[in-house]
Amino acid sequence: MKKRSSNLRLTLMAVAMPIGLAACESEPTGVVLNSIDDCRSQQVDVAQCETAYRDAVAKHAQVAPRYEDAMQCESDFGSCQPVREEGRTYYSPPMGGFLLGYALAGGFSNTGARQVAGGAPLYRDYRGGGYRNAGGDAVSRQTGPVTGKRGSIATPARAITVSRAGFGSRAAARGTFGSRGS
Template identity: 30%
Template sequence: MKRSSSLTLTTMLAGASLTVAACDDTPAAARWDQNSVAQGEQVETFQYADLDSCKTANQIPDAECDTAYAKALEDNDKSAPRFEAKASCEETYGAGNCVPRGSGGGSFFTPLLAGFVIGQLFDGGGNRYYRGTGLYRGRDGYTTGWGGTLGRDYATGRTTIGKYGIDPPDAVRQAPPRMQTRTSVVSRGGFGGGRGFGG
């Protein structure tokens, strides 16, 4: 009897939490924080500065280099980190590493593409496929537009990245990019102050 009551209460609490989540007007994809979400299982990756470097390395087929590079350029257009101000972008990616983008030639700033990464992934049937995306060089290393960070498997010496940092779920991929702005501004002159950013 006690077990039955406990199960009913647990089910009711789970239902309540789902109801609260359903009442939130913000779409799930928009709530996804690229910098804090679990990036999924680590997968082996290959990092290249450009298309020729990929083909010369002979680590993966040339056709996969072409496909991954094209995808990196596409992702750069759609998902490169966006900043309202050049100064904010350069605080993360370094002086001279941010460019104006968008309609009118400067509605926002993004970091320069510093190369691309190709991950070896497996589908639900255990078949291997490759996925590429762009890389940005920040003060703390290389990251993708999806919030993935390159790491190293010290047991094998191979470069790795979280699966979702290179191949995120469709809901995330289709969500509009988040514009990053300064969260605090000095009242006089409008510059300086904190280094935090918000959406």
């Protein structure tokens, strides 16, 4: 009898675990915004939104994708700006929005509002219209809440240099992801 109850317990745990994980993944982990003006429509505290926007702008200067060829950059983003760095000229897309990330594990204020963890720059894909992060990963096709890893505000330590056409298709990081750049 003891063996049967152990098997039943393990079976119930195996069934309950995916249900619990699915519930976690349906909770928003972030929200895609075009500008600070979108904060009210997405029911985000404006003061926290402004801070997240400033974080995203500061990160944009450090991590925006860099293209060696203006036409390659413009084929992905429509318009790009020249950036002089270390004696070379690269082309970089403008920040097309930002991702406001939520604090995880009970990150709520006294009023029950979600606590904001920070902001990350997003870039509009000229061809598809969606939002991409600095690493080239698709975040969302529209503004609003995102779930799971798409809501992560983690950014590479340094900009990615794209050496061939297609954002993210042949990218080489100047530095390593997640490291603390010098």
